[in-house]
Amino acid sequence: MTLDKNFDPAAIEARWYAHWEKSGQFRPERGDAEPFTIVNPPPNVTGSLHIGHALDNTLQDIIIRHERLKGKDALWVVGMDHAGIATQMVVERQMEERQDKRTNYTREEFVEKVWEWKEESGGAITGQLRRLGCSMDWSNERFTMDDGMNEAVLKVFVDLYNDGLIYRDKRLVNWDPALKTAISDLEVETVDTKGSFWHFKYPLADGVTLDHPDFRGQDFIEVATTRPETMLADMAVAVHPSDERYQSVIGKEIEQPITGRRFKIVADEHADPELGSGAVKITPGHDFNDFEVGKRAGFAAGEMLNMLDGEANVCQSADGLIPEEFIGLHRFKKDGVDGARELVVQRMKELGCLIPHVTKNKDGETQEHDAEPRTIATPFGDRGGVVIEPWLTDQWYVDAETLAQPAIKAVRDGSIEIVPKTWEKTWFNWMENIQPWCVSRQLWWGHRIPAWFDDAGKIYVAEDEAAAQKQAGEGVALTRDPDVLDTWFSSALWPFGTLGWPEDMVPEKPSPLQGRGLGEGESHDASDTPLSPALSPEGERERMVPRPGSDLERHYPNDLLISGFDILFFWDARMAMQGIQFMKDVPWKRLYLHGLVRAEDGSKMSKSKGNVVDPLGLIDQYGADALRFFMAAMESQGRDIKMDDKRVEGYRNFATKLWNASRFCEVNGIGASKTLRAPEAKLPVNRWIISEVTETLAALDKALGDLRFDAAANTIYHFTWDRFCDWYLELIKPILSQDSVHPEPVEGLDGAADRTSTSSARAEVDETRAVAGWVLDQIIVMLHPFMPFITEELWHSMASETGGRNYDLIVAKWPEPKAEIDADAKAEVDWLIRLISATRTAKVELNIAPGTKMTAHVRDGDDALQERIARQSSALDRVGRLESFSFDPAPEGATAQIVIDGATYVLPLAGAIDIDAEKARLNKALEAVSKEAKSLEGRLGNANFVEKAKPEAVEKARADLADKSAEAERLQAALDRLG
């Protein structure tokens, strides 16, 4: 099989992916090997692959392929998230299109329909991840609502409840009136919007006066608000306790003009004397701050007035004081129809209770407005897209503060390493100020909360109804809580729930050898309270540990988590909290946070802006390998990635380059290496490239170990292109050409070598083929994590003439060159490269055709140099176009002169030569060298430097100065020779 002239990614990608997956190589049996584990952030079952997934999954695949090649038992757990709200919305939207709706069905029927949708249309993203080349363990693909995860969720809920870490509470929640469910703090996005600030007169009851002029026979206190509709449920007015203006009215009553409700003026620090009038209306049932003020004023949560229903339409409050005309109105203008807000303003105005906002126009005329324009930080639901309404309901809360403590500690003591480190502060800052996590959602799709109520409202939490009934006693009628859990509640269990928890937990045996982690050289101490779960009320629970030999035991903690920083709080932090609580150890040892992929202009990609780049389109255009390499090369820590198609194209070109280099090898009888170790080599160029491989490998391993994806990608890129293709392959051409006949058709190494003219030449050709084949193999292996498709293709193609490979590249062995760095060979080839480069430069600058063959007369050359030149004569001739060397002075006439390492190479020039051009050339070089020499001289002339600088620095400066001075002298001499 010969390689096609053109590399076509599409032709190989699907084939190799199917082969890997079918042959089970994403997770080969390696029970004895050291485990390495990553769990994939489960994408929404409704989702499709966007550019952020491409980044996130490419990085994970690079790591997992690298670890697999290193022989580890590499497990990349994959699965999907049921995505409660998102999925329910998708299915409901489809129903709407058919003039149908959720409430036409029973809960069971609807949930059944969602499952049907999931089976038929869900999970498109899994095919797309395959196109990207991701080597996940599909054989154990999970779902956050599969049986195992359901079991885990139930147990976690029940245990947390029994430990007092989940509780039911009546308080204000963020209510999304579009979705008609509570959401968590994290799902609220605060957006600055243009709004209005209205000022009103609130009449003082019982003849109490301030210093205002008489008004309706009453005095008033001025209050201001951005949400006038809430005045229908006002329960107080607050003033700052030290605000002198209002001392006399604290404790006195207001008579609200619209509702007629009477309530008190209270002193509370929440009132800001600087803001508006300094007095603020208090609606405890519809504002988070007011809720706190209300509590301080002595209202129990149950007494706080509510004036809105689940869709944010006005409903009658408990005291029945809201006028009938308001009932049923939306909270504010919606779809062009005025709502309660507008009507409240109108009525207040009619009642003379609106204080107009007065401005002057540019002509100095005063103008009156109903309200003062104002920018308001408005909360929106991230899914529903409407303004969030603080609403007083009973919901389930997780005591996040308690769970956060060990997660804080884990990062603090290094049990979890966050990369890049700058995110630690964000972690601490959020965890230390964490609020109770509202986990109940008023949806149908999700994990139903395992709680039952009796008629008296008493709660029974248990893993099933029978157990709840047992708690309640026979004959007690129970009703199950209709709500489901937040999607993130289940995904928080991903690192252990997917590995067999809780099924694979067994009672801890007395043997101290059992179990892992805690108390045994780990940084956690079992006696350390923060890492020990709270005890259940009925006493100590049996201590459970992962069953020895189970996946759970081998793969928890995971080694690494890679996620975008945008889900640090949603997912990563909650995994840390739940993982430590239930596994008594951290979920992962390292947490790598990457940035966002932005549009070319740096803006955030969004559907509404229409600037979304489809990764699948890029794969079609450039190949998955190119897109992956782009992601890796652009991923530097702590920075977002700007999309750049040109760069993806560049990496497609890189793949093509490798393809063509392989073709070159193929036609020159270079095939797959027979050894893992570097072949024995005598020729400097071969010894040099082996050293280069060794250095590249070290740099690559270091970069990957440090999670420096950009450095890793650049290392292999430059080695392949600059060292291997541009120099090594060029330098070995003259060696290979000693093989007088081109192997045609290629007959493999032995047949080709037979035609070599002399035995020494034959040995050189054999050695070079062996080394070149070995180096190409190393490139293919080192590049595989980044570009899995082309490398697997080449891995097999390059071996097709020698009987094929015994195994696929995906499970091959990571390079172990076991070769020393050969300093002599490096020095020689380095010299060779510099001499050839300098010759080329001189030709261009002197307008000499590049192909012109020249003779070099060497000045100041020693025996060693003479030997070098002899060794490298064929490369100097063919690559450098220096066909002969003489150690005699150059003949009279025009010359170009090159100074390298203490020797001067004088190149006589045939015909007319522009002496001035050569002078200019040499002068330029002399200037550069002199400048450097002068700077070094200055530094060394500074007594402070010589005394205080590190000795190595002084040493190096001296050596550099000697080199530069010598070079300057030779350049000067060359100039002098030109006259």
Add this chain to the structure above:
RNA sequence: GGGCGUAUAGCUCAGUGGUAGAGCACUUCGUUGACAUCGAAGGGGUCGGGAGUUCAACUCUCUCUACGCCCA
């Protein structure tokens, strides 16, 4: 208001206590049988402003400015 990040070649970005690099773009040249999705050579930066530490600062500290993000 609190926190974080970023400012380096025309563009996108690396980088190190000892006077700067890559890719793309640009200029010139090029069919020496792997590759024009290429090769060779080259031009281009007072490393955002200011101050400090140091023998030495693009690199460390402070400060200012601009932009971005998160939280309140």
